[in-house]
Amino acid sequence: MYGVASLSPSYSLPFLKIMDFKKITIIGIGLIGSSFALALKKQGFNGKITGVGRNEENLIKAKDMGIVDDYSTSHAEGVRDADLIVLASPVGQFEEIVKHIRDKIKKGAILTDVGSVKAGVLKKITPLIPESVSFVGGHPIAGKECSGIHAATPDLFNGAKCIITPEENTNKDALEKVIDIWEKTGAVTAIMSPEEHDLVFAAVSHLPHVVAYALVNSILDVDEHILRHGGRGLKDMTRIALSPTELWRDICAYNRDDILTTLRKFSSSITHIIHLFEQADWDGLEKEFTRAKKARQGIEPD
Amino acid sequence: MYGVASLSPSYSLPFLKIMDFKKITIIGIGLIGSSFALALKKQGFNGKITGVGRNEENLIKAKDMGIVDDYSTSHAEGVRDADLIVLASPVGQFEEIVKHIRDKIKKGAILTDVGSVKAGVLKKITPLIPESVSFVGGHPIAGKECSGIHAATPDLFNGAKCIITPEENTNKDALEKVIDIWEKTGAVTAIMSPEEHDLVFAAVSHLPHVVAYALVNSILDVDEHILRHGGRGLKDMTRIALSPTELWRDICAYNRDDILTTLRKFSSSITHIIHLFEQADWDGLEKEFTRAKKARQGIEPD
Numbered sequence: 001m002y003g004v005a006s007l008s009p010s011y012s013l014p015f016l017k018i019m020d021f022k023k024i025t026i027i028g029i030g031l032i033g034s035s036f037a038l039a040l041k042k043q044g045f046n047g048k049i050t051g052v053g054r055n056e057e058n059l060i061k062a063k064d065m066g067i068v069d070d071y072s073t074s075h076a077e078g079v080r081d082a083d084l085i086v087l088a089s090p091v092g093q094f095e096e097i098v099k100h101i102r103d104k105i106k107k108g109a110i111l112t113d114v115g116s117v118k119a120g121v122l123k124k125i126t127p128l129i130p131e132s133v134s135f136v137g138g139h140p141i142a143g144k145e146c147s148g149i150h151a152a153t154p155d156l157f158n159g160a161k162c163i164i165t166p167e168e169n170t171n172k173d174a175l176e177k178v179i180d181i182w183e184k185t186g187a188v189t190a191i192m193s194p195e196e197h198d199l200v201f202a203a204v205s206h207l208p209h210v211v212a213y214a215l216v217n218s219i220l221d222v223d224e225h226i227l228r229h230g231g232r233g234l235k236d237m238t239r240i241a242l243s244p245t246e247l248w249r250d251i252c253a254y255n256r257d258d259i260l261t262t263l264r265k266f267s268s269s270i271t272h273i274i275h276l277f278e279q280a281d282w283d284g285l286e287k288e289f290t291r292a293k294k295a296r297q298g299i300e301p302d
Numbered sequence: 303m304y305g306v307a308s309l310s311p312s313y314s315l316p317f318l319k320i321m322d323f324k325k326i327t328i329i330g331i332g333l334i335g336s337s338f339a340l341a342l343k344k345q346g347f348n349g350k351i352t353g354v355g356r357n358e359e360n361l362i363k364a365k366d367m368g369i370v371d372d373y374s375t376s377h378a379e380g381v382r383d384a385d386l387i388v389l390a391s392p393v394g395q396f397e398e399i400v401k402h403i404r405d406k407i408k409k410g411a412i413l414t415d416v417g418s419v420k421a422g423v424l425k426k427i428t429p430l431i432p433e434s435v436s437f438v439g440g441h442p443i444a445g446k447e448c449s450g451i452h453a454a455t456p457d458l459f460n461g462a463k464c465i466i467t468p469e470e471n472t473n474k475d476a477l478e479k480v481i482d483i484w485e486k487t488g489a490v491t492a493i494m495s496p497e498e499h500d501l502v503f504a505a506v507s508h509l510p511h512v513v514a515y516a517l518v519n520s521i522l523d524v525d526e527h528i529l530r531h532g533g534r535g536l537k538d539m540t541r542i543a544l545s546p547t548e549l550w551r552d553i554c555a556y557n558r559d560d561i562l563t564t565l566r567k568f569s570s571s572i573t574h575i576i577h578l579f580e581q582a583d584w585d586g587l588e589k590e591f592t593r594a595k596k597a598r599q600g601i602e603p604d
Contacts, residue, residue: 288515
């Protein structure tokens with residue numbers, strides 16, 4: 001079913017397409033946006049990087065830290081003359097942002113994003129994008145529970161996967177350029193359709209986040225004061241509950257159906273385990289544990 | 303409710319009680335048993351440490367590595383003349399082991415354990431323990447997903463919590479000695495009743511383990527091939543699914559009722575979240591996320 005999700009670590013292009021861009025505008029100067037800028041600068045990108053955001057103080061810091069070359073608090077102003085525009089704000093803001101910039105994007109420019117949800121967002125923004133602009137979706141798998149420019153690093157994407165989500169009518173040249181720029185950051189790109197991406201990441205990312213939040217809350221429901229007794233296992237397991245809640249609210253809203261599908265499967269799995277406990281079926285329980293352990297052993301170590 | 307679970311980092315005794323022991327026998331030379339031996343040796347324990355287990359090859363290695371001074375594959379032989387006997391094998395084996403050693407333990411000796419479950423195990427072994435032997439339960443919170451002597455380190459318990467679970471009739475001198483020896487390993491001890499311990503650790507340890515296994519399995523249920531797309535968040539969250547399945551089967555069987563209590567609360571929490579998704583109640587969902595994030599921020603960093 002997911003055969004097209006082939007990783008392409010050796011995807012190579014004849015030229016350094018990265019140099020085709022004279023100006024890159026990044027909208028949303030948080031962890032991902034500023035790490036992307038730092039990675040490009042480390043790779044020798046010699047065009048201009050403009051940061052756009054709502055928080056001027058943050059943008060001034062980003063300029064002082066050498067993350068961006070200049071900045072604007074106006075979306076329309078910031079995207080002027082940009083060859084590549086990267087949407088790096090929470091996905092819930094994309095529609096509003098595209099409405100603001102659509103008439104200001106230069107012809108032939110490429111619009112991309114780093115959002116964790118694809119299909120639902122595309123449905124909203126595709127009708128807004130001018131024909132002269134090519135959109136190519138992207139999703140680097142490199143979040144951290146910490147956020148903001150102070151957590152940024154040029155190596156954030158090094159060895160990380162970045163999923164590129166073209167549709168049938170995506171401009172091939174723009175697609176190649178977006179793949180190229182992510183590989184320049186050190187990421188390993190993979191191609192998926194937006195729909196495939198959303199189900200896969202509902203399962204391997206969105207569901208685990210929701211479960212981490214629910215796990216903390218159900219421990220609080222047992223007793224409000226016992227969380228501190230948790231060891232390293234619990235800390236590792238609930239670290240993603242430190243993630244920005246606004247961002248995850250957006251992701252849940254935009255990927256509602258796929259997350260619901262995975263939540264229902266998870267709920268069935270928990271119900272089954274409760275049943276095994278009730279029946280004192282320890283052989284059955286150990287079988288469940290062994291299935292999970294074997295699969296977990298099959299994924300690459302950190 | 304859990305007021306007695308006070309940590310006692312400054313618990314101090316007038317003498318180095320550790321020196322009272324001339325021979326310590328550790329039954330079960332895995333990660334915990336051998337790290338305990340190494341920690342004592344690092345602290346200058348100059349008595350004899352005897353390792354007991356079923357696997358002679360492992361015991362020979364432990365002697366070669368300087369973890370134990372001598373060893374025996376016979377429980378009865380190994381505990382002879384020991385002042386302190388530490389049960390460090392999976393809890394499911396405790397009953398059988400105590401049956402083997404009960405007539406061989408010297409009068410006045412202390413029997414302790416490192417098991418993750420207390421009340422259910424005590425019910426089985428208490429009637430087997432001779433009156434001349436003092437039992438004091440212990441549980442160092444220092445597991446790792448890796449196991450065995452090769453993962454052992456003298457610093458495993460350094461800064462880790464160790465829960466000591468006396469009952470009303472527990473010998474006070476034996477209790478002090480067991481507290482003292484754990485503090486010598488670098489652990490911070492806390493006192494709980496066996497029942498309190500079991501509910502607390504059902505919530506903060508056993509439930510998370512069961513959830514980690516269930517999470518991996520429900521991702522496999524969505525699609526068998528997508529686990530590899532998970533990022534650091536999923537890896538952190540499912541690392542404990544690498545834990546020994548036999549050990550966790552035992553823990554589940556011995557702490558069945560408390561784990562069921564916490565599993566049912568967790569299941570309700572998931573059902574509630576599914577309901578919020580169905581109603582598209584994103585404010586309600588963000589409230590859940592915020593509650594969890596705030597609580598998670600309140601526990602000490604790793």
